[in-house]
Amino acid sequence: MSDATAAKEATAGVVPDVAASRTVVSDAWRTLRRRPDVVVAALVIAFFAFMAAFPGVFTSTDPQSCIIGDSKIRPQGFGAPHPFGTDPHGCDVLAQLVHGSRPSLMLAFLVVAASVVIGVTLGLLAGYYLRWVDAVVSRTVEVFLVVPLLLAALLLLSLFRNVHVGSGSLDVILLPALVLTMFGWMGYARYVRASVLEAKNLDYVTAAKALGASDLRVMTRHVLPNAIGPVTALVPTAIAGVISAEAVLAFLGIGVRPPAISWGIMISNGSEWVTGGYAYLLLFPLGCLVLTVLALVALGDALRDALDPRLR
Amino acid sequence: MAERAVVTRTGGDDVVLEVRDLAKSYPVRRGVLLKRTVGEVQAVDGVSLTLRRGRTLGLVGESGSGKSTLARVLVGIEKPTRGQVLVGGQDVSTMSRAERRHLRRTVQMVFQDPYTSLNPRMSVGEIVGEPFRIHPDAVPARGRRAAVAELLELVGLDPDHANRYPHQFSGGQRQRIGVARALAVKPDVLVCDEPVSALDVSVQGQVINLLEDLQDELGLSYLFIAHDLAVVQHIADEVAVMYLGRVVEQGDDAAVYDDARHPYTRALLSAVPVPDPTARDLPGEIVLEGDPPSPADPPSGCRFHTRCWLARQIAQQSLAGPGAGTEAGGAAEGDGPVVPERCRTQDPVLVRLGAPALVGAAGGPDVPHTVACHFATVPVVPQEPPDLREPVDRSAPADRQEPADRQDPADRQDPADRQDPADRQDPADESVRS
Incomplete structure (x- = not known):
């Protein structure tokens, strides 16, 4: 093989792209918007986000005006006063679903976003610098892994008992968000640290260092993009986890408490009635949760593939 | 060139x-919490x-x-x-x-x-x-x-x-x-x-x-x-x-390449596969035994003495004939292989060989040929010939006579050409150049 054939081999097959300096992100966007599964998943997410932002569009019933005489009405279909039926207290299930979406989704995204930021940052620093940074981070991770979530939640609850945090939807979820974030970041830190250890010794990292690249540049441009993979797989399931964990905290009186409503509380309450013949009480909120998570999984997978040039 | x-x-x-x-x-x-340097x-x-x-x-x-x-x-x-x-x-x-x-x-x-x-x-x-x-x-x-x-x-x-x-x-x-x-x-x-x-x-x-x-x-x-x-x-x-x-x-x-003096270099060179099928059966490959010692605990004296074929030969010769023992520095029994005392205790430094070798290209800088071996200048008749390409060298009685031999350009050129990787590894190589 000679230089000439090597060059020819390189030219063959691909039409030289005229578009100048494309980046991984712009390439990824181009790939993503052509995939039907991505479009459907994005629409599902947008639908629930819209519901959380403007609940009034979907129902005019007040989720807290519960008439005990109307309890346990089975789903009547759209057009009737209770399309999704009512719960044992006579509250409208549709209204609760719609109004419960906001605290649930806000909490989930807030907690996961904060956990990912904290975990990825600490994991990256620990894996990259090792030595005392790693010692501090790794031991902290272990401490947080050992403390039971409920115990810590109770402790925080008593600490903040007399602190008035307001009554807006953000204020309501602030305490559970704090607790769940505090005990949610460790997984990301460990996964990222492990991948960083692997990625940072590769030759392209050495090459960047030999060129005089700063630590920040090496970490953000070379190490992190190649170490973030495991995290993208964790995020969608973590969102589901947060939504159900919130119900447990609500039971302790932190965050969303009855008569205010969230998907987590609906799932927790509804599960008691499944065997009693009222499965719809569980299935409606659970369906919303599953739909959201599945859409996120599809989006996450597609995003990960699109951001990896090798899989395109 | x-x-x-x-x-x-x-x-x-x-x-x-x-x-x-x-x-x-x-x-x-070592250590879990307090790391000690061991x-x-x-x-x-x-x-x-x-x-x-x-x-x-x-x-x-x-x-x-x-x-x-x-x-x-x-x-x-x-x-x-x-x-x-x-x-x-x-x-x-x-x-x-x-x-x-x-x-x-x-x-x-x-x-x-x-x-x-x-x-x-x-x-x-x-x-x-x-x-x-x-x-x-x-x-x-x-x-x-x-x-x-x-x-x-x-x-x-x-x-x-x-x-x-x-x-x-x-x-x-x-x-x-x-x-x-x-x-x-x-x-x-x-x-x-x-x-x-x-x-x-x-x-x-x-x-x-x-x-x-x-x-x-x-x-x-x-x-x-x-x-x-x-x-x-x-x-x-x-x-x-x-x-x-x-x-x-x-x-x-x-x-x-043509006048390797360190036993390690000679072993490396003898291990280069020869593309000439007729030369394949010639004896001469020096096989080093064992793995390189751990750099955490390098051997005393000459770092190569644990695997050195030359040192062992010299030690054997000095044991056989006590007269030669003075030159070799005397051999000593140890748990390792038998090597001259000097190899085990003294760390050889890089010394320039013989006269300044005029080996660079005409007008190029003078590059001295240096070797870190106690016995680089000792004439040795190895039982296994270390360098099949220059059998004359082995029988050369003393180092002093060699530089003249070494500087013969025709002598030097020949094996270099034979070894040219472009010739033996890559037939397309030359076509690329032309």
Whole structure:
């Protein structure tokens, strides 16, 4: 093989792209918007986000005006006063679903976003610098892994008992968000640290260092993009986890408490009635949760593939 | 050879990179909470090298001999524990941060594995253009795209492929991308850490040719690390042989290859496969026993004595005939193999062999042939002939008589031609050149 054939081999097959300096992100966007599964998943997410932002569009019933005489009405279909039926207290299930979406989704995204930021940052620093940074981070991770979530939640609850945090939807979820974030970041830190250890010794990292690249540049441009993979797989399931964990905290009186409503509380309450013949009480909120998570999984997978040039 | 001589003459003997008594050790730590330093791994221990403009210094040695660590120290990724690195006559350790940053542009590196040396998530244009982002003053922002295209063309790639990703290229092409990235900052010195050992033999020739062409075109100096002796002989002007963190033999390409004096070098050379089928049955390969000792606990005295065939022979001879014992320094029984006392206790230094060897190309710098062995000048008649290419040497009675023999250009030229990797490894190599 000679230089000439090597060059020819390189030219063959691909039409030289005229578009100048494309980046991984712009390439990824181009790939993503052509995939039907991505479009459907994005629409599902947008639908629930819209519901959380403007609940009034979907129902005019007040989720807290519960008439005990109307309890346990089975789903009547759209057009009737209770399309999704009512719960044992006579509250409208549709209204609760719609109004419960906001605290649930806000909490989930807030907690996961904060956990990912904290975990990825600490994991990256620990894996990259090792030595005392790693010692501090790794031991902290272990401490947080050992403390039971409920115990810590109770402790925080008593600490903040007399602190008035307001009554807006953000204020309501602030305490559970704090607790769940505090005990949610460790997984990301460990996964990222492990991948960083692997990625940072590769030759392209050495090459960047030999060129005089700063630590920040090496970490953000070379190490992190190649170490973030495991995290993208964790995020969608973590969102589901947060939504159900919130119900447990609500039971302790932190965050969303009855008569205010969230998907987590609906799932927790509804599960008691499944065997009693009222499965719809569980299935409606659970369906919303599953739909959201599945859409996120599809989006996450597609995003990960699109951001990896090798899989395109 | 002719074109390289031109470069050397224009460059004179100005030294672009000098290493003085360089050492790099890594602490071995034990313990869970309180880490204690329980020992040191001497990866590189007292290496001195000189690299002149437009020349190529080949660095050979088996794995674990410290070649790659030396490379990492030279490009500034690792800090030396002792010694100096002088770039253009300036000591790197006394430089300020800004100066050191600028120095990075003088010494660049080409890596062994083209599959891990390119970030899979960056396009070729981004990879080759990254040096300009790190050193914004190198090329104005507007000219960067053109500069990347120019670099890709320089290494023989299609500039239109700047938007492709590394996985879309073959190994040889990826290595070219790596070379283009290193050249982006216009370095004087390229440290090539086994740049062709991961490549297909047919592609090796292409990359070697590319490196040689670039040297002629840009006046680059190479520190060429390899374990393929034939490749080193083809590209290098000077050769240094490393064993366990030290240089054991150093000198002009021809001097080291044709008149190797260190037993380790001789063993390495004898292990080079000979492409001539009639020569295959000739005895002469020296097989070293065992693995290199751990650099955390190097042997006393001469570091090679645990595996040295020459020392054992000398010891045997001195045991057989007490008269020869004075020369060999007396042999001693130990738990290891029987070797002369001197080899076990005294650390040999690099000494210049005989008369100054006039071995460089005409007008080129004088490169002394140095060897770190107590018995480099002792005439030895090995039971296993170490060097089949020069049977005359073995029977040479004394070292003093050899330089005249060595300097015979016809004598030297012949084996060098026979060993030419372009001839034996890559038939396409010559067609590329013409």
